[in-house]
Ligand SMILES: [Zn+2]
């Protein structure tokens with residue numbers, strides 16, 4: 476019994492504000508508890524055990540407190556990731572630091588998950604249900620963490636550590652799945668194919684942005700690389716002997732422009748010409764381009780892939796140039812937002828004083844490999860604001876925001892909201908049923 480939390484050889488005060496303490500020896504987290512006007516320091520686990528079984532409000536306060544206690548370590552982790560940007564499939568340092576942090580909090584670690592060297596899985600608890608937090612940690616060439624994936628990793632780590640409290644009280648498992656190369660080639664797509672996410676009842680991720688929104692509008696997307704092979708000749712002396720590969724790709728580009736006017740709203744076709752010849756006085760013998768095709772559904776994406784290919788084939792026929800093409804094997808699926816999960820997240824963000832929208836009124840479209848996860852597991856892909864509305868992702872200004880105090884605060888709030896959402900699922904079977912039922916309906920063939 477103590478009159479107030481006080482220094483002790485085995486305790487050090489982590490936060491003067493919260494007066495939460497941690498044992499130096501065992502890293503056990505203590506919280507102050509007032510009873511009959513006197514202060515006690517009690518182990519968090521003991522407090523959790525003494526709570527009534529369904530007291531979600533108490534567990535949510537404990538979750539918030541746990542992340543406040545971890546603030547210093549999480550901020551340090553986030554800034555370290557930001558200062559050491561690594562491209563997709565090369566995120567070795569990030570994986571090391573994240574695994575070190577999670578094993579310090581008694582998670583068991585599996586490396587090379589799904590056969591990817593920079594993927595991992597950290598697990599705490601036993602049995603079902605299994606709730607997964609997903610981390611991304613890849614950066615962009617030249618720009619570093621201009622998509623703020625250092626913050627995604629931080630929020631997932633914080634959420635996983637705090638959600639242990641709910642797993643301990645209610646039973647079940649929480650895990651953090653480290654997913655590489657979101658920007659480069661959709662690491663999650665390969666992990667889906669390897670069955671990594673199958674055991675999850677829900678997958679939760681939160682991305683930094685410039686608004687607080689609980690869902691994401693992500694389109695199905697595929698990359699098409701094309702090349703035309705013609706025949707070089709002197710452009711003035713012997714144009715009759717040449718086959719113009721540049722003409723072929725320009726014709727195809729013009730056909731795509733015509734096609735664009737007659738496709739479903741929400742679908743997108745865009746691309747660039749990456750090779751148009753070597754010199755103005757040589758009939759180009761080679762041309763190349765990269766194009767992206769996007770749509771709101773996978774069946775319509777496949778239909779569009781055929782129509783786009785027809786544009787390239789007809790240009791080959793018109794010019795006599797030979798066409799070679801390759802659709803990327805990784806097809807991004809559209810995001811299937813689970814609204815039951817999104818509603819829980821909104822309520823929890825609101826509790827933290829962050830007014831969060833259920834949907835983006837501006838319907839900003841992109842594509843993410845989280846879409847593929849959302850087709851097999853009920854998924855949440857929220858956004859939290861770290862900067863002004865005008866600042867776009869993938870810019871230097873966004874990279875600065877990703878290591879600012881606003882950035883860290885956003886990640887910690889998202890961690891709290893995600894951990895509280897996990898508590899909602901583990902602590903109240905009705906919530907989980909709602910999430911499951913909606914998911915089953917949304918993935919029926921007729922849906
Ligand atoms: Zn990005």
Ligand SMILES: [Zn+2]
Pocket residue numbers: 622623624657682
């Ligand atoms: Zn991103």
